[in-house]
Amino acid sequence: MSAPLVPLSDEELRRRRVRRNSIALGLVLGFVVLLFYVLTIVKMGPNVFTQRDL
C-alpha cells in the first residue's frame, strides 16, 4: 500500500525550482564551452590533423 500523498511546501517547491534552474544554467554553460571548442577546431581547419612539424 502506497503512502498518502502530502502536498509539497512552498519552500520545497522553491528549492526544486532553484535546482532545476541551476541544472539548466549548467547545461547552457557546458554547451557554450563545447561550442567554442568545436568553433576553434573548425577554424583551425583540417591541417590541424596533418601538420606534424610543430
Add this chain to the structure above:
Amino acid sequence: MAFVDDSKGYIATAGGARVEDYVALLKPRVMSLVVFTAIIGLLLAPGGVNPVIGVIAILCIAVGAGGSGALNMWYDADIDAVMSRTANRPIPSGRVSRGEALAVGMICSGFSVATLGLATNWVAAALLAFTIFFYAVVYTMWLKRATPQNIVIGGAAGAFPPMIGWAAVTGDVSLPSIVLFLIIFLWTPPHFWALALYKQGDYGAAGIPMLPNVAGEAATKQQILIYSGILVATSFVPNVIHMSGWLYGAIAFASGASFLYLAWKLYRSPDGLSMKKIARSLFTYSLGYLFVIFLALITDHIGQLAGWVA
C-alpha cells in the same frame, strides 16, 4: 538618468522563475521568424559557408534576437501589464524581475555579437549589434511610445536578419541582401497595422500611439493598402535583378495577388466586427505570405543550382 521607473513593482520573488520563464523572455516565436529568414539569407549568399560555422552563425543571430527581446520586455513591462496579449509575460506576471530580464538581455546580446564576429566576420557582427541596438533603443525606448509610424521605422530591426545571414557568408552588404531586407521592411506595416486594427483597444489602454488610435481606422486601412501594393511590387525585384527565376516569380505573383485582395477587402469593409475579422485574416495571411515568399526564394535558388529552374 533613470530610464525605467522601478517603483511600479514587478519584483519577482527569489527562485520564483522557472526555466520556461527565462525562455519566454527571449520571445521564441519572434525568434523562429528571425531564424527562418536568417537561414534563407545565409543559403542564398554566394560562396557557401562551412556547415558548422553556418549553424553557429544562425545560433548567434537567434540568441541576439532573444537578447533584444529580453531588453524589450525589461523596458516595456509597464505597458505589457496593461495589454491582454502581453499581461502574462514573465515580468508583469511577477515571475521574473526587471533586473534579471536586463541581465539576460545584455548577456545574450554581448555573447551573440562577440561569437558571431569570432565565428564569421565583423561585418555580420556589427550588423547584429546594430539590429539589437535598433530594436531595443530606437524602437522600444523611443519610437514605440512616440509616433504612430513606430512600426514603419522599427520594422527595420526585424528586416535585418537575412542581411546578417548573407553577411555571415560574404562579409558584405550587397543588392540581393538589401532586397531581402526591403521585403520584410515593407511587410511589417501591413502585418502589424492589421493586428492593431483588431487589438486597438489594448494599444489605446497602454497609451501606445498605434496608427488606428491616432489616425483612425479609415486612414489605417488606406495605409495598409498602400504598403501592401509597394510590398507586392517589391517582391518582384528578385526577378528584375535576376536573383530568382520563374518559379519564385509565379509564387510571388499568386501569393501577392491574395495579399492585395485581402488588403483591398479590408479597405472596402465597413467599420465594426466584420472589419476586425478581415483584419485578423490579413494578419494571419501575412505571416504565411512571408514564409511562402522566403521559401520560394530558396526553392528557386536550389532549382537554379540543380538546373530545373531557368
